Amino acid sequence: MHETTDRKRIAAADLDTPVVTVLLDRLERNIARVQDIVARTGKRNRPHVKTHKIPAIGAMQVAAGAVGLTCQKLGEAEVFIDAGVADDLLVTFNIVGSAKAGRLMDLSERIGRLAVVADNETVLHGLSEAARGRGRIVPVLVECDSGFGRNGVQTPRAALDLARLADRLPGLAFEGLMVFPNTAPRTLEFFSEAVSLFRASGVPLPTLSGGGTPSLNALSDYPMMTEHRAGTYVYNDVMMVHSGVAGWNDCAMHVRTTVVSRPTADRAVIDAGSKVLTREQYYVRDFGHVVEYPDATVVNLSEEHGVIDLSACRDRPRVGDVVNIVPNHCCVVSNMVDEVVGLRDGMVELVWPVAARGKVR
Ligand SMILES: Cc1ncc(COP(=O)(O)O)c(C=O)c1O
Known part of the structure; x- marks a missing residue:
């Protein structure tokens, strides 16, 4: 997967600047280490590619044991699917409008599993219409806001309502809940309550998808989560050092x-x-x-x-x-x-x- 140019065999000291470099030993170590952390806590590893945006690194993550990859935008998913590096992708962004829903369907026809998140009815209706037109079933996770203050339903009850709508709408299959980041203040409370509520309502929750690099050392604090999406860990940066998860x-x-x-x-x-x-x-x-x-x-x-x-x-x-x-x-x-x-x-x-x-x- 490594793409090389005639700059091979050049010493780092001879590179013109500014240049963004990746220390490959560290990259490989980070990928192996986090795969191990996520696997040891019994979760599926689904790294987020927005950090590197490089298919060859995605392929390294899959080769290390990731079940699939996460993309934030359809454009990223298009690049990674063109490169053929993953057969199982999750797009963690609300798909708004028929043009984007059409692109999502194009992509979902090209790999084994393409799941997407949604946090409102408009998005679910748009996805359903597009999926129906193609005769497809799209797996959907409901995005929850446990205190980060970005996208996401505000209560477990609202998550259940959306889950039921997703199951009623043709072309969609509700598959679980998603949150970013695990470290948001109400994550444990939100997900504990959601698990009880969904169980009492008879709605299965096969996937509970958490995310973020700063929570990697505390994954066992979120026992209900079934998968984890970390992104920054491949490279790490000043923020990760400050958060204590990297040196x-x-x-x-x-x-x-x-x-x-x-x-x-x-x-x-x-x-x-x-x-x-x-x-x-x-x-x-x-x-x-x-x-x-x-x-x-x-x-x-x-x-x-x-x-x-x-x-x-x-x-x-x-x-x-x-x-x-x-x-x-x-x-x-x-x-x-x-x-x-x-x-x-x-x-x-x-x-x-x-x-x-x-x-x-
Ligand atoms: C939805 C989602 N999942 C996972 C991640 C990965 O988080 P981190 O970069 O902290 O590893 C991000 C980061 O922005 C995200 O937005």
């Missing part, structure tokens, strides 16, 4: 950048700005972790410049030095570049096109 040595994505200016004793400017690192912060204060200078702070980004405060550093880089940055949020960095370069032992081993880059529809 710096688990971070497989590095942005290699060159110091292009040292305007003052305390300031370095690198050739990667918001067009590579993005300005994502969530709960992080600055804009990335500098591997070689852990006391440095990436204090600001403009589009093509990254500004680093060196005042806490004893050693300081010179103009022309290359530094590696662990981004705050690796998933959005994937969407910024056409390709990532896979490194092993300081050498380029492969170049992967980020095939689902920009596939946001």
